[in-house]
Amino acid sequence: MTNNSKGIEMNQSKGITLTKGLVLLMSITCGLAVANLYYNQPLLADMGRTFHANSHQVGNISMFTQIGYAIGMFLFVPLGDMKERRQLITVLLGSVTISLIGVATAQNLLWIYVASLAVGITTVVPQVIIPLAAQMAGPEERGKVIGSVMSGLLFGILLARTVAGFIGGSFGWRMMYWVAAVLMLALAIILKQILPKSHPEANLTYRQVLKSIGELIVTQPTLREASLVGALLFGGFSVFWTSLAFYLEGAPYYFGSEVTGLFGLVGVVGAAAAPLVGRLADRFSPKLMVGLFILITLLSYLFFGFLGSAVWGIIVGVILLDLGVQGAQISNQTRIYSLVPEARSRLNTVFMVTYFLGGSLGSSLGSYAWNLWQWRGVCLTGGIMIVLGFIVWGIHQLKYKS
Known part of the structure; x- marks a missing residue:
């Protein structure tokens, strides 16, 4: 019997079963928590006016948030393999509540940079929950369960922009962060009461856990x-979303933050497909599906570059971008969770830390490209990151054909 099956049996013996209600709770939690990372994107232009900052300076808010997320995943997500997860989740939600208040009260750029970094570091609850869902699911339904939980996370990512655009446009960008702080505090209270206790699958010290992460990188x-593919795709994703607010507030659109946020609704098509992608990953080769989704992502940038002056071109591009990036992420996570079952939190740490380092690089490059070359520079920068992702994927397929 594997360590993983022992861990599942131990959980079930304690009354933990993977019901539809529990999957739904995990999905909602992931969506509300991950939204903290994306509220700033449609509000960057408004924040820039508050702090009298240019597009590159204010774009660093997104960059620091994503760097913080990578740091938080490295520090806290491995604890999911050695600590009781409910307590860990509750502590993290309390911490992110304080961090969000820090953003809401920021008085200058340095303040909001530090607070945004703190928001990223403490907004790692989804990456504690996803390995838990994978642990509790049977091998035959793991892709479906991951897809279901991920659909909540993806809805959170997409709707965060819409909600932030509406609240920011109506009540100011600071109000969005006050609302987010209240939501996180409420989640902490609810999950403390409802989320069942989990039991770690690895009997390791924190130092051993961190050391084993390096071993996983070397051996897998x-x-x-x-x-690396995930980092490059999410980098291309962040290039677009970091720059979109600046593009839409000028010619030929002249849209405010409310309208910019509505483009997040378009990506719901991709989020709605997440459970289907998970099922396909259970039935077909996930590694081949990754290649397909990379090509879909690249196609989105062709729409942005050649048809971005028309609203419908942006809309089609957003659908393809979200579907491609999210489909590749679900397929990749299905692949890596099967590598070393007792180390799922650590595998997820490596994947997601790299993923969000790529996102932070994309945020910085996106605002930099916009500052220097405007929209065509943004499209070229994002497109290059996607092409590099396809090259990495292709080299791996040639080298490891099995």
């Missing part, structure tokens, strides 16, 4: 490839 080529 699929983990390295999936992580």
Whole structure:
């Protein structure tokens, strides 16, 4: 019997079963928590006016948030393999509540940079929950369960922009962060009461856990490839979303933050497809599906570059971008969770830390490209990151054909 099956049996013996209600609770939690990372994107232009900052300076708010997320995942997500997860989740939600208040009360750029970094560090609850869902699911339904939980996370990512655009446009960008702080505090209270206790699958010290992460990177080529591909795709994703507010507030659109946020609703098509992607990953080769979704992502940038002056071109591009990036992420996570079952939190740490380092790089490059070359520079920068992702994927397929 594997360590993983022992861990599942131990959980079930304690009354933990993977019901539809529990999956739904995990999905909602992931969506509300991850939204903290994306509220700033449609509000960047408004924040820039508050702090009298240019597009590159204010774009660093997104960059620091994503860097913080990578740091938080490295520090806290591995604890999911050695600590009781409910308590860990509750502590993290309390911490992010304080961090969000820090953003809401920021008085200058340095303040909001530090507070945004703190928001990223403490907004890692989804990456504690996803390995838990994978642990509790049977092998035959793991892709479906991951897809269901991920659909909540993806809805959170997309709707965060819409909600932030509406609240920011109506009541000012600070109000969005006050609302987010209240939501996180409420989640902490609810999950403390409802989320069942979990039991760690690995009997390791924190130092051993961190050391084993390096060993996983060295010994698992699929983990390295999936992580690097994910970083490049999410980098291309962040290039677009960091720059969109600046593009839409000028010619030919002249849209405010409310309208910019509505483009997040368009990506719901991709989020709605997440459970289907998970089922397909259970039935077909996830690694081949990654290649397909990379090509879909690249197609989105062709729409942005050649048809971005028309609203419908942006809309089609957003649908393809979200579907491609999210589909590749679900397929990659399905692949890596099967590598070393007792180390799922650590595998997820490597994948997601690399993923969000790529996102932070994309945020910085996106605002920099906009500052220098406007929209065509943004499209070229994002497109290059996607092409590099396809090259990494292709090299891995040639080297590891099995």
